[in-house]
Amino acid sequence: MATVASPPDAGRVKKPKLEETLVKLEGKKLRAGTVPWRYVGQSEIEVFLIEGLNTPGFWTFPAGSLDPGEEVSRCASRETFEECGARGNLGCFLGVFEEKNRTYLFAMEVTSVDDAGNDIWHDPHSSYEGSGDRRRGWFSPESAWSRLKKDGPAMLETFLAVPVHQRRNLRRPREIRSKxxxxxxxxxxxxxxxxxxxxxxxxxxxxxxxxxxxxxxxxxxxxxxxxxxxxxxxxxxxxxxxxxxxxxxxxxxxxxxxxxxxxxxxxxxxxxxxxxxxxxxxxxxxxxxxxxxxxxxxxxxxxxxxxxxxxxxxx
Missing domain, CATH: 3.40.50.450 (Rossmann fold)
Structure with missing residues (x-):
């Protein structure tokens, strides 16, 4: 990916939201997103990352808040397109990741990217003040690792641990757990x-x-x-x-x-x-x-x- 400058309004504050427009559980906002991926050659893969609008230089996977009445897998697909322009086939459920919020994460094999030749994507639904322009790009898992913030490395590790033949299955096999x-x-x-x-x-x-x-x-x-x-x-x-x-x-x-x-x-x-x-x-x-x-x-x-x-x- 070519090196480009961060959008000038990176690091803006969040827009206020009414409580009735949020979905929360035990005080934590519910979110959904994906690990977008594609094959490069016959077996190598790349993952698609976006730069945080309020954290220039730190990258993450696309994810956003559930709307009331919205099913979580639909939210994951919607937020992925809104935040980075990627469309694809939703794959296996990767689990729930908790930092400040609760994020339900899915794998997504990308089939197309709108305005694919542009490293800057405009998100008209951004929750931050400003234009909503952010950087996006494809990275190898190795190069993505050091760029990811917060629970991003755990998300990537979970995705990579899924056997290749199971990544396209919407429901992940139920692993044996102690509980x-x-x-x-x-x-x-x-x-x-x-x-x-x-x-x-x-x-x-x-x-x-x-x-x-x-x-x-x-x-x-x-x-x-x-x-x-x-x-x-x-x-x-x-x-x-x-x-x-x-x-x-x-x-x-x-x-x-x-x-x-x-x-x-x-x-x-x-x-x-x-x-x-x-x-x-x-x-x-x-x-x-x-x-x-x-x-x-x-x-x-x-x-x-x-x-x-x-x-x-x-x-």
Whole structure:
């Protein structure tokens, strides 16, 4: 890549944003981005980097904030084009990286770059004051390493560790972990029972989006973005509730997560889930749970988690 001067407005301050336009979880803003890559020759690869607008001389992978109601993989593709003009095929999910924010990262094999001959890209949606012009360029992994800031080296290392034949797969294979990453979604008193029971298990990690459906300060669009993002990192999901969480159940069942639905009330249209193995036959009450009901629910969850762990070992 040719050496060019940084845009004159590099290092500008951020534009103010309203809280209702942000998606946050436990105080951290949710973001999504990619490691854009391409083949050079038959086997060598390069990665596409952008220079930070507020950190001249330091480079990163393209990423940006989720919009309320936005699915995280769509955000990753959108932000990649907005920040560096690259288009391509979204590949495997690389995980969640946490510095100041929570960034959901994907591999992207680049198929085209707008205005490819120009090392300066104009981002009209930049969150910083100024023109939004920034440097961009292709680098070998070795030369990219020293330029990357914050969690950039960890992102690059994770990408390079993915076997070549798996980089194009949207869902990464579930590696065997010492803990099952569990997302608990729901409303009502029964959620507390499920969360308390699962938290006592040493081999289960409850993901923070478990509070999403009960966070009154979040809009429905913000809750959707939180839940949809978290499902990418979860091994399994337990949905607790009635008709008000059917949308969460639908999202979970369309992901690669094992899903259990614990019904807290009879549904108005039981045929919607008739024959679905995720729905338990015993309806729990939202308050005044009997000891027998509690024991039955805990037993169902235990059997479910054992099945999840057994399946993980066969991957």
């Amino acid at each position: 099952v990453q569990l997302c608990i979604l729901g409303v009502g008193e029964s959620v507390n029972l499920v969360r308390k029971h699962c938290s006592q298990k040493m081999d289960v990690e409850i993901l923070p989006a478990s509070v999403a459906l009960t966070a009154s300060s979040c809009s429905e669009a913000q809750k959707f973005a939180i839940v949809a993002a978290t499902l990418w990192e979860a091994h399994a999901v337990v949905c607790v509730g009635g008709k008000e969480i059917l949308y969460a159940l639908a999202m979970a069942s369309s992901s690669n997560c094992a899903t259990l639905f614990v019904a807290t009330e009879p549904l108005n249209h039981p045929w919607m889930l008739e024959g679905d193995s995720r729905v338990v036959s015993t309806h729990l009450l939202s308050a005044g749970l009997q000891e027998e009901e509690k024991a039955d629910t805990c037993s169902l969850i235990d059997d479910f988690l054992e099945k999840v762990k057994a399946e993980a070992k066969t991957l």
